[in-house]
Amino acid sequence: MRIEANGLGKRFQRDWIFRGLTHVFEPGTATAILGPNGSGKSTLLNTISGQLLSSEGTLAYSHAGRAVAVEDVPPLLAYCAPYLELIEELTLTELLHFHTRFKPLRPSLSPQALIGLMYLEKSRHKLIRDFSSGMKQRLKLALALYADTPLLLLDEPTTNLDRTGMDWYREHVHATAPGRLVLVSSNVPEEYDFCPQQLSVTDFGAQAAR
Numbered sequence: 632m633r634i635e636a637n638g639l640g641k642r643f644q645r646d647w648i649f650r651g652l653t654h655v656f657e658p659g660t661a662t663a664i665l666g667p668n669g670s671g672k673s674t675l676l677n678t679i680s681g682q683l684l685s686s687e688g689t690l691a692y693s694h695a696g697r698a699v700a701v702e703d704v705p706p707l708l709a710y711c712a713p714y715l716e717l718i719e720e721l722t723l724t725e726l727l728h729f730h731t732r733f734k735p736l737r738p739s740l741s742p743q744a745l746i747g748l749m750y751l752e753k754s755r756h757k758l759i760r761d762f763s764s765g766m767k768q769r770l771k772l773a774l775a776l777y778a779d780t781p782l783l784l785l786d787e788p789t790t791n792l793d794r795t796g797m798d799w800y801r802e803h804v805h806a807t808a809p810g811r812l813v814l815v816s817s818n819v820p821e822e823y824d825f826c827p828q829q830l831s832v833t834d835f836g837a838q839a840a841r
């Protein structure tokens with residue numbers, strides 16, 4: 632997946648969150664989107680991926696050499712973010728079967744095998760609502776990391792994870808990032824130190840916009 636942003640800007644009402652972002656996100660690259668709390672990282676991630684309408688500028692998407700319309704981007708992206716919810720009324724097995732009907736896993740990876748990768752075998756029949764916050768985060772991450780999509784968006788990926796969870800994230804992001812376009816919004820170096828490129832949202836942020 633390739634994304635080309637030209638003069639991109641986003642404002643809410645009269646407040647510009649970022650402005651003047653011109654950048655090409657090349658296929659197979661990983662970029663960290665950095666900046667302090669409230670600086671606009673999530674807004675930037677959502678705008679670049681076409682989930683929020685930009686206020687100015689243009690975005691062009693392509694995949695495997697073909698142009699992709701913004702409305703065709705959602706099936707190509709996998710997204711993990713603290714504000715995305717899981718369906719709490721389902722068991723882990725039910726959720727995986729439901730979710731993967733819309734967002735298939737990598738070929739040859741079954742829901743059963745994914746449960747093993749998450750070390751959640753004992754919880755396969757447990758309701759999601761009864762998962763700990765760390766278990767939910769590991770599940771959200773696994774669904775995104777192992778989705779068969781060329782675009783991977785990770786917003787604060789180690790939220791609620793302990794040391795073991797952090798190590799798990801690092802192992803599995805290394806296994807699944809190569810070959811995809813990866814964007815990581817973060818303040819935590821351990822979440823994004825695998826990204827060769829960094830963009831600071833404050834370079835295009837409110838200050839630059841004034």
Ligand SMILES: Nc1ncnc2c1ncn2[C@@H]1O[C@H](COP(=O)(O)OP(=O)(O)OP(=O)(O)O)[C@@H](O)[C@H]1O
Binds near residue numbers: 648666669671672673
């Ligand atoms: N839908 C919205 N309407 C109005 N303002 C919004 C909306 N969404 C975000 N904002 C504002 O945009 C600014 C940037 O928010 P954003 O969540 O993108 O920052 P962030 O860098 O991801 O923050 P954090 O690190 O705390 O998650 C904040 O001032 C926020 O209040």
